[in-house]
Amino acid sequence: MIFLELFFRFFFVGLFAIGGGLATLPFLQSMGETTGWFTPSDISDMVAISESTPGPIGVNMATYVGYQIGDNFGVVGGFFGGIIATLGLITPSIIVIIIVSNMLKKFKDSKYVEYAFYGLRAASVGLVASACLGVAKIAFWNSEIMDETGNFLMAVDYKSLILSAVVFFCVTKFKKLHPIVLILFSAVVGIVLKM
Amino acid sequence: MKTLLKMFFTFARIGGFTFGGGYAMLPMLQKEVVEKYKWATSDELLDYYAIGQCTPGVIAVNTATFIGYKLKGIPGAIFATLGVVTPSMIIIGIIAAFISGFRDLEVVQWAFSGIRAAVVALILSAVIKIGKKSIIDIFTVIIFLSVAVLSFVIDISPVVFVVAAAVCGLVINLTGLRKVKEDKDK
Numbered sequence: 592m593i594f595l596e597l598f599f600r601f602f603f604v605g606l607f608a609i610g611g612g613l614a615t616l617p618f619l620q621s622m623g624e625t626t627g628w629f630t631p632s633d634i635s636d637m638v639a640i641s642e643s644t645p646g647p648i649g650v651n652m653a654t655y656v657g658y659q660i661g662d663n664f665g666v667v668g669g670f671f672g673g674i675i676a677t678l679g680l681i682t683p684s685i686i687v688i689i690i691v692s693n694m695l696k697k698f699k700d701s702k703y704v705e706y707a708f709y710g711l712r713a714a715s716v717g718l719v720a721s722a723c724l725g726v727a728k729i730a731f732w733n734s735e736i737m738d739e740t741g742n743f744l745m746a747v748d749y750k751s752l753i754l755s756a757v758v759f760f761c762v763t764k765f766k767k768l769h770p771i772v773l774i775l776f777s778a779v780v781g782i783v784l785k786m
Numbered sequence: 787m788k789t790l791l792k793m794f795f796t797f798a799r800i801g802g803f804t805f806g807g808g809y810a811m812l813p814m815l816q817k818e819v820v821e822k823y824k825w826a827t828s829d830e831l832l833d834y835y836a837i838g839q840c841t842p843g844v845i846a847v848n849t850a851t852f853i854g855y856k857l858k859g860i861p862g863a864i865f866a867t868l869g870v871v872t873p874s875m876i877i878i879g880i881i882a883a884f885i886s887g888f889r890d891l892e893v894v895q896w897a898f899s900g901i902r903a904a905v906v907a908l909i910l911s912a913v914i915k916i917g918k919k920s921i922i923d924i925f926t927v928i929i930f931l932s933v934a935v936l937s938f939v940i941d942i943s944p945v946v947f948v949v950a951a952a953v954c955g956l957v958i959n960l961t962g963l964r965k966v967k968e969d970k971d972k
Binding site: 603605606607608609613616617618621624632635636638639640641642644645646647648649650651654655658659662666669670673674677680681683684685687688689691692695698699702703704705706707708709710711712713714715716717718719720721722723724725726727729730731750751752754755756758759762763770773774776777778779780781782784785 | 801836837838840842843844845846851852855856863867871874875879883899900902904906907910913916920927929938944948950952953954958
């Protein structure tokens with residue numbers, strides 16, 4: 592039953608994605624490859640939507656994926672899928688937090704926890720960086736052109752590269768700027784330049 | 787029962803108005819949970835938040851669970867957590883339903899092409915932000931680089947890296963490798 596699979600796959604993500612919303616990204620990429628439920632470029636769309644809507648990014652991603660899967664059974668199925676995926680994602684948290692709550696002091700002061708997280712945090716950044724490379728590849732690299740012409744320079748999507756650089760500059764310079772502004776801006780640029 | 791519902795709706799309000807992830811939640815949590823309802827103290831909130839970053843899952847969810855559990859045990863944990871995620875589920879559900887109808891239009895594809903470029907930049911800036919706090923010495927640099935490169939090149943589950951990194955963290959600290967460096971600096 593696909594909804595059961597959806598729940599368990601997101602349970603898995605919820606259990607291992609440590610360090611905030613985008614930490615789910617590498618796990619979602621892995622899920623996409625294994626299940627074929629969505630393509631890598633779908634993932635970048637998901638990130639865009641999740642960053643533009645309120646709520647925790649991880650939850651938004653789960654709801655969106657869940658909706659797409661359930662959509663095969665109609666709109667109601669879609670909403671149901673969104674709920675199942677989200678429940679899958681948050682259940683490990685609830686269980687772990689309840690356990691940790693009871694040993695709060697010991698957990699906070701534990702040297703072992705501190706040491707493990709020292710390594711975990713660095714790895715988490717590495718995983719998200721790798722996910723970023725994955726999305727970059729889709730955004731900037733046109734593999735069809737590469738296959739046809741073998742010309743490296745022609746396969747690079749310069750329009751995307753420049754747009755990305757502009758957005759990066761804005762995000763870094765204007766810290767108070769909400770991501771949705773940049774996302775809408777890029778959507779308009781995409782349409783205008785017929786990217 | 788009344789408190790449980792109050793918790794659900796308070797966290798729904800918080801979840802519904804927080805853009806950009808758990809970090810933005812803190813001021814609102816402070817206002818609603820600490821000042822208005824006195825469900826936790828400022829210090830407790832910071833503790834939950836800190837631990838919420840270490841435990842698996844979304845930080846908004848973890849914090850809600852903590853507070854809910856502390857106040858009303860398991861039912862409290864469930865009501866608070868469901869509260870936080872419900873607005874998202876509804877909003878995203880509506881957007882997802884909307885989008886699937888428009889996916890195939892060429893205009894939409896052009897728009898998403900542009901959006902993909904922006905997303906790369908957004909993720910990169912997030913990487914740099916969290917990187918600054920987590921990549922603090924040569925060991926973390928090595929862990930970061932090896933995980934980034936290996937996970938991009940090899941097709942294995944991220945879980946492998948997560949577990950391996952936790953083990954590395956333990957080993958590096960317990961064998962005194964990291965401490966030795968600190969002594970040298972002194």
